Amino acid sequence: MKKRNKAMIIIGSLLLIIVLLFIGLDGTFLSPKYKSVWSDRYVDGLENDQLRIIAHGIRAASGHNMQPWLVKIISDSSVELYADTDKALPVVDSDHKQLLMSQGTFIESLRQGAIKYGYDADIAYSIPVFDKKMPLIATINIHGKEGTDTADAVSGSTYDAGPAGQDLDIAKEIDRCISEFPGFSYTLVDSGAEIEKLKDILLEATVIESGDEAAVKELLDVFRWTEWEQNKYRYGLSLNTLPRLLKPFIQPIMKLSSKNWQSFGESSITQFKKRLDSQTGYILLKHPDPGNIEYVFSGQLYQRLASVVSGYYLRPAMQVLEDFDAMKSLNYRFRQEYCQDGEVVMIIGLQPRAGTPPAGNPRHLVDDILLK
Numbered sequence: 211m212k213k214r215n216k217a218m219i220i221i222g223s224l225l226l227i228i229v230l231l232f233i234g235l236d237g238t239f240l241s242p243k244y245k246s247v248w249s250d251r252y253v254d255g256l257e258n259d260q261l262r263i264i265a266h267g268i269r270a271a272s273g274h275n276m277q278p279w280l281v282k283i284i285s286d287s288s289v290e291l292y293a294d295t296d297k298a299l300p301v302v303d304s305d306h307k308q309l310l311m312s313q314g315t316f317i318e319s320l321r322q323g324a325i326k327y328g329y330d331a332d333i334a335y336s337i338p339v340f341d342k343k344m345p346l347i348a349t350i351n352i353h354g355k356e357g358t359d360t361a362d363a364v365s366g367s368t369y370d371a372g373p374a375g376q377d378l379d380i381a382k383e384i385d386r387c388i389s390e391f392p393g394f395s396y397t398l399v400d401s402g403a404e405i406e407k408l409k410d411i412l413l414e415a416t417v418i419e420s421g422d423e424a425a426v427k428e429l430l431d432v433f434r435w436t437e438w439e440q441n442k443y444r445y446g447l448s449l450n451t452l453p454r455l456l457k458p459f460i461q462p463i464m465k466l467s468s469k470n471w472q473s474f475g476e477s478s479i480t481q482f483k484k485r486l487d488s489q490t491g492y493i494l495l496k497h498p499d500p501g502n503i504e505y506v507f508s509g510q511l512y513q514r515l516a517s518v519v520s521g522y523y524l525r526p527a528m529q530v531l532e533d534f535d536a537m538k539s540l541n542y543r544f545r546q547e548y549c550q551d552g553e554v555v556m557i558i559g560l561q562p563r564a565g566t567p568p569a570g571n572p573r574h575l576v577d578d579i580l581l582k
Contacts, residue, residue: 248570256576259327260286263352265576266323270315270513273308273528274299274429275571279316280344282581288351291316292344292581301428302419302532306340307505311526311556313338313347314509320350322517330354338502347506380519380560384493387514391507393499395552399492409486411547412557415530415540416482420475422536427471429478485525489559493524496552508555515558523567525559 246252253265264281272278278297282290291313298309317333324331329352338345381398388394399408419425495511497504516524530537530544531554548554 244572244575245570246575247573252575258286259329260289260352261576263320263323263327263329263331264289264579266326267316267320268573268576268579269570270312270319271509271516271526272312272315273303273526276309276312277574277579278309278312279574279579280581281579284349287353288349290349291347293338293347294579295340295343295345299428301422301424301534302529305533306338306502307531307555308528310338310347310502310505311509311512314506314511315513316509317348317350317506318510318513318517322513324352335503335506338506380491380493380522383519384515387511387518390514391511393497393504394507394511395496397494397496397548397551399494400490405489405491408492408557409489411530411540411544412527413479413483413486415527415532415537415544416479418536418540419529419532420478422534423471425532425534425536426475426478430471430474485559485561488561489525490562491560492527493558493560494548494554495556495558496549497555498552500553500555505555512556512558519560521563523561523563525561527557527559531555531557 247265247268253262256262256265260283267281268277268279276297276299278294280292280294282292284290293306293309293313295309298306303309321331321333332351332353334349334351336346336348338347380400384396384398388396399405493515495508497508500508512524512526530540533541544554
């Protein structure tokens with residue numbers, strides 16, 4: 211019996227050593243520095259206000275957390291924003307709509323960062339041309355520090371909206387924002403039966419996407435499972451829901467299991483169902499004839515709404531708008547139902563704020579997106 215117990219202890223110790231070695235090599239115990247952009251200490255420690263404003267841009271919402279941004283500093287007061295097409299998703303986003311929306315969210319978050327630091331931002335948009343590897347999106351001139359009270363500045367964080375539970379007039383807040391974006395309109399889906407009908411469509415779209423091998427494998431290639439310093443791509447899905455003590459052990463296991471696309475797809479459906487259960491309404495952003503630049507504007511409008519619509523987290527749901535083969539039939543049904551008075555360019559779920567705000571995803575550092 212003693213020999214047996216001794217053998218089990220030895221085997222258990224060896225297994226523990228192997229697991230710890232694996233986690234160490236994986237980088238799990240290294241500093242999670244790719245969440246630094248959410249830290250005021252990191253931002254305030256940057257060399258100048260221009261870099262701090264760019265860091266504020268990096269906090270923007272980004273479809274699939276692709277962060278497809280490249281910035282070229284032209285002068286002390288001017289920068290150019292380019293789309294990083296290495297982050298493109300040719301299966302689910304072959305027309306670059308989601309990539310363009312992420313350009314718009316960056317522009318708006320950067321603009322709000324400029325306001326926070328007491329500047330104005332003038333934006334000269336370009337028409338993105340995707341026969342180039344790095345399409346120019348906009349030239350942004352930052353100028354005129356007037357000593358703006360930072361307490362009055364609009365925050366660029368998706369999670370800095372007003373307190374939950376207050377009496378809201380969402381339509382009035384949307385109207386105020388959308389008036390600055392000519393051509394855009396919206397439908398507010400806020401009645402019980404209509405909400406459930408739209409939820410059924412959104413869930414069906416997620417099931418389709420999660421069951422398509424090419425689509426799921428593409429998303430797996432984008433979603434990096436670790437937030438740690440050794441992570442090659444330094445962006446992607448963070449495991450925010452895991453208890454801190456369990457992260458070092460579960461993270462590598464999840465990283466390995468992600469190689470099974472069916473398992474990842476099933477997990478995506480489960481998580482999306484939870485999201486739908488928490489949402490109490492939807493905003494359908496529309497435009498009569500959206501082109502590339504309108505999708506940039508839609509991202510900017512979304513980021514603006516996320517900052518001013520009180521009491522809610524705003525979560526886009528884009529699956530039904532994707533154009534890959536498996537989605538085309540459902541996309542056609544959706545368009546017949548919801549696009550009679552304009553093309554739906556974005557579906558935004560409204561989730562009442564409650565509890566602790568979600569943690570920020572891993573993000574690039576400023577140096578990562580600067581073109582030298």
